[in-house]
Amino acid sequence: GDSVTQMEGPVTLSEEAFLTINCTYTATGYPSLFWYVQYPGEGLQLLLKATKADDKGSNKGFEATYRKETTSFHLEKGSVQVSDSAVYFCALSGNFGNEKLTFGTGTRLTIIP
Amino acid sequence: NAGVTQTPKFQVLKTGQSMTLQCAQDMNHEYMSWYRQDPGMGLRLIHYSVGAGITDQGEVPNGYNVSRSTTEDFPLRLLSAAPSQTSVYFCASSYTTPLQGGEEQYFGPGTRLTVT
Numbered sequence: 001g002d003s004v005t006q007m008e009g010p011v012t013l014s015e016e017a018f019l020t021i022n023c024t025y026t027a028t029g030y031p032s033l034f035w036y037v038q039y040p041g042e043g044l045q046l047l048l049k050a051t052k053a054d055d056k057g058s059n060k061g062f063e064a065t066y067r068k069e070t071t072s073f074h075l076e077k078g079s080v081q082v083s084d085s086a087v088y089f090c091a092l093s094g095n096f097g098n099e100k101l102t103f104g105t106g107t108r109l110t111i112i113p
Numbered sequence: 114n115a116g117v118t119q120t121p122k123f124q125v126l127k128t129g130q131s132m133t134l135q136c137a138q139d140m141n142h143e144y145m146s147w148y149r150q151d152p153g154m155g156l157r158l159i160h161y162s163v164g165a166g167i168t169d170q171g172e173v174p175n176g177y178n179v180s181r182s183t184t185e186d187f188p189l190r191l192l193s194a195a196p197s198q199t200s201v202y203f204c205a206s207s208y209t210t211p212l213q214g215g216e217e218q219y220f221g222p223g224t225r226l227t228v229t
Contacts, residue, residue: 004155032216043117043203043220044156089155093211100146100171101211101218103155 002027006090006104013080013111021075021107023064023090031092033057033066033073034101038087047075047088082111115139119204119221126194126228134189134224136204142219144210145187149173149200150223156203162187163210194228201225 007022025033032051036044048057053068062077073090090104120135138145146161148171158171162181176198178190187206191198204221211218 034217036218036220041222043222044205044218045220046217049217093216100158100161101156103157105153105155 002092002102004090004092004102004104006107010108015082015111015113016079019077019080021088023073023104025071025092027092034091035064035075036089036091080111082113085109085111117204117206117219117221119224121224123225128194130194132191134202136187136221137185138206142206142208145206147189148203151200196228199228
């Protein structure tokens, strides 16, 4: 079945550091890929998405490129801020016969000033 | 628009008690779902619905019931609470099903449930 593997957390960075959170997936079809973010005490909200190979999703300075050859969708940001502290989830959907989002386990990111 | 609302925000139950977690959305979304979030396990789908009157099981349905009598509401019922159901529960909705790909899911703020 479909699965998503994220880098283990927690991740702690200093403000203005470069961020990469790795995400790889297993799926038999051509899924759409997502990054969701969960701020403390809140539900998940969509950060960015890509619906086909080589698409790049971007939002709030975050980027991720859909790489079919490496089955990856790594999240990057050039200069993180304290306000980026949250839990980040990689997810996929749209695979044939699969009526749900499949989530990774989440990566907790803490940015220190 | 209020988006997706969930009540209550917090709940403590004793083993064997029953309760209903409420979920409502005002976006006229056809697809609604319930997830549970546990440490180190991400979000797992409990039940989902592709429209009023239609529900189906997700990957962890045991111990939970759902119904969908209206487009707006999708309550989750715990029949006889167990400590293993201690978790954070999220309701989500979208215009179309995840099968069609690319669709953003809108999540409620969650219900934190503790079963003692």
